[in-house]
Amino acid sequence: MAQKATGRPRPTTSRLEIGEHSIDRVEPKEHDDGTWWLTWTIRLTDGRTRRPRTKGRTKTEARRRAKDKAKELLAASRSDIWKVADDLVSYMEKVSKPAIETAKLATNSRDRYLLVYKLIVGGCLREDHKHSRSLKGHTIGTGTRFRALERCLVEIAELHGSETAHQARSVLGKYVLDQLIRDELIDASPIAGKRLDLAGSKGDTPTRGGVALSADEWNAVIDYLLALDPAEGIEPPKRGMYTLEDRIAVAANAIDLTLLQTMTGLRIGEATNVDPSMVTFDGDEMIFDLPPEITKTKKGRFVHVTDPAIVARFKPRWEIARAKGGPLIPSPAKPGVVWDQRQRNEAVKTLYLKMAEELDIPALETERSHVWRATLNTLTLGAGVPEAIRTAHLGHTAQVNRRSYTDTRDGAVLARKLSGLRTSKSTPKSTQSESSPVSPDEPS
DNA sequence: ACAACCGAGGATCGTGTTTC
DNA sequence: GAAACACGATCCTCGGTTGT
Secondary structure (H helix, E strand, O other): OOOOOOOOOOOOOOOOOOOOEOOOOOOOEEOOOOOEEEEOOEEOOOOOEEOOEEEEOOHHHHHHHHHHHHHHHHHHHHHHOOOOOOEHHHHHHHHHHHHHHHOOOOHHHHHHHHHHHHHHOOOOOOOOOOOOOOOOOOEHHHHOOHHHHHHHHHHHHHHHOHHHHHHHHHHHHHHHHHHHHHOOOOOOOOOOOOOOOOOOOOOOOOOOOOOOOOHHHHHHHHHHHHHOOOOOOOOOOOOOOOOHHHHHHHHHHHHHHHHHHHHHOOOHHHHOOOOHHHEEEEOOEEEEEEOHHHOOOOOOEEEEEOOHHHHHHHHHHHHHHHHHOOOOOEOOOOOOOEOOHHHHHHHHHHHHHHHHHHOOOOHHHHOOOOHHHHHHHHHHHHOOOOHHHHHHHHOOOOOOOOOOHHHHHHHHHHHHHHHHHOOOOOOOOOOHHHHOOOOOOOOO
8 A cells, every 4th residue: 555655654544433533543735825635534324434625724723623524414414323222202303203294194184193292202281190101211222112112102091092092003103113113223113913902091981972962851952942042141241342242143153053953963063164055945844965075074965954943943044144145153243254163162162051050961061062963863763763874864974975865865764753752842933934945056 | 094073272363442 | 542451353282082
């Protein structure tokens, strides 16, 4: 090998370790203009070498600048290479979280996954419990052992429910463990294919839902609502731009919305998005033709209402909405637009709490509008309505062809069964405008 | 596995009234 | 006439459930 012109022994050329540089090995060279150039090598964390050249007015300055540059290069490549002893949560922040953020997911799913991601890394903000089994504090080595993962997931199941735990497992699998495999830090997912008990303590006692009212309670609610004066107990606002009428309109909205739901089991989001064009009146019957875009499942369906009192109640609403535009049960203050979820839920809550007390139905303390789905399903089950009809009516089967006559007849069957169950105390109000029963959109 | 919903509630906004 | 007050509207976040 050729010796340098200086005559000094050539410095070692031993292989640089990861993160090591040759700044102190090599000798700066004086350039024509009097500056000192240092050409050095560094092995980055991913194993590749870089060969930068640094300049300075003196040898020392060139070296100092080179070392700054070396630090910079190492910091930039730091995330590429991880060791088993590295902090697992740091790895997840650097690799897993961005992977979720850039994955091809619907916004809903991404948000959900980022939420459970936080649970996994011990970022739960709840103050009434602690995640002592989160992956926080674990190294990649310890945190990827079966027991550590299992404990983390079981704890999430205990504290946040089984479905959240399942989602956490998905996130762990695809965005943590799979990434670790790709970075050659583990060979395989320790929890893949393993059975984990993620039922959680609250598994069979959901905080809300799964409760059905009895037929008596159901009837009592309907009679109560039909008789209820929306103005009852409403105080006028002390100040501000809103009027007593606005407040009454809110209460009236809640009453009618609930009435509709007691009869149809419509989801609240579906019920408040119903447009008059989706409703036709056929004699004593009111038929909702729910298009896919307003249902949760994005599948349309027909829902019939035959109770005369309810139909009579909705006829004026339908006429107003059809004339002025806007949903059947619109925003109370702005009839042209959909009722805001925040306001709507507040109004519904107020009404349900009132009913819980006045009708002595404790379930309504906690249950909200979803209770009617369970109630209708249970009651009609008891009345012998086949499951296929019930599920189609409530809109949670995939196979229903919403335009078929079958579906229509199915809906009517259920509605007739319902009216058979109904023991009305209030006499149906006459529906004067029934004289023109022809639907406006379907002149057939 | 992924997607979408329901319900609760905090923070802030816009617009109006009352008070001083 | 400005500050204080009132209050639904709006937006956002959280967290559990429902659905394909």
